[in-house]
Amino acid sequence: MNNLTLFGEGYSYLVPLLLNKSGNGFIHSRFANGFNIKLGDSLVFIGTNKNGLLPFGIHLGEAETRTAVSSVNNSDSAVWNQKTNSLEFQTFTISLEKAKQYKTVLTKLKSEQVFDRSFELFYSHLKTINEQTGLDVSIRDFIDKFQADCEQNWLGVESYLIMLIKAAKTSDELLMDKALRYFLGRGNGLTPSGDDMIVGLLAFDAVSGFLSTRFYEKLSELIEGESITTDVAKEYLRYALKQEYSSTVSDMVNALASGNDSNFKQVFRNLLGVGHSSGLDTLMGILIGMITSKTTTNN
The missing domain is CATH 2.40.440 (L,D-transpeptidase catalytic domain-like)
Incomplete structure (x- = not known):
């Protein structure tokens, strides 16, 4: 023994x-x-x-x-x-x-100018990806539709992504509840795709601070009060609620927050390579976080 x-x-x-x-x-x-x-x-x-x-x-x-x-x-x-x-x-x-x-350390977003530059750089990298997310969403198509700057007929998962963006900007608890319930536990694997996406959303908030305290509380209530997702996904979300992330995630949001693009391609590839679709799903969540932050600032 x-x-x-x-x-x-x-x-x-x-x-x-x-x-x-x-x-x-x-x-x-x-x-x-x-x-x-x-x-x-x-x-x-x-x-x-x-x-x-x-x-x-x-x-x-x-x-x-x-x-x-x-x-x-x-x-x-x-x-x-x-x-x-x-x-x-x-x-x-x-x-x-x-x-x-x-211990992984997070970098706070430097400025609005850094955000705008990182946003464009992130967009351009995401648009080179041909694969679908774990929830069968094409990030490239989603970006194209969102950039079209007109009323879109959002359907399926994309309609819930738009709902999540709205929920992240509002104090409407019913909207938060509906959006979070849709994504938590949705998808296959030890960490379902919807949960990976929520982790990405929280990760960008950790460096920029656009989510309300109530959004964090609502998410915590759902994962602690119900059997809504897997044990492993629950663990990642618990840490994300405390702004603790894997180094692949923290490296990505730190690169976005600092405006230092010298290793941008590498940290992007590192996160993209995680799991079957976990990395891509997390990148999608970071994108949703950046869109939410940008549209909140501009409103």
Whole structure:
């Protein structure tokens, strides 16, 4: 038992708080690049940093991740040993002794001029994407319609995107409720597309501040009070409500907020490459956030 020790490379500054609070957990879900541990009502991800540094992550190298993933099954126990600073599983241990602690930092939007320049740059990059989002929306078509500057006959998912933009600018709780309920839990996978999009929306708000406190409260009420989405999506949304994001998301909104376009293409590609459609769905949410912010400012 525990005859093999794997060493973590990095972990979120928030993880020790969860481990010390909950202690004992179990394997919640596993996949090629890692697995999630359920600790009380929270999750901790263990695996590679392929999708960025996660706010609830312990990251291992690729070889260590393969070993760990192949050695666990769903529902297996996981025990935090505070004395040795390690997680104990049935056949191995993950030590944090050599791991570096990290915290992603957000940059506040510099100016309206920076916003306008970033908005155009972001638009131009999005319009090069041919793929549909996880909710079967063409970002390119949506941008073209929105830029047409005339009354559009919005249908299907696009009509709810417009509703979300309106809900994000209003104090109308019924509108907020209807828009959020449409997107939360909508789509396939551990993080449904609608949830990834809401994370993107919140991420741009984190650097620009256009959403009301009530919007945050309404979202929190829905994910905490109802079984409206998956456990993993719920975890990402919980952190987003506290303005904690994966590094792929924070790097993208920081690039938009700072106006520093030297690494813009790289951070855009990094986020786009996350998951099957998670990155694209998050980019769509950031776009909705930028449109909302822009139209709110101009009204």
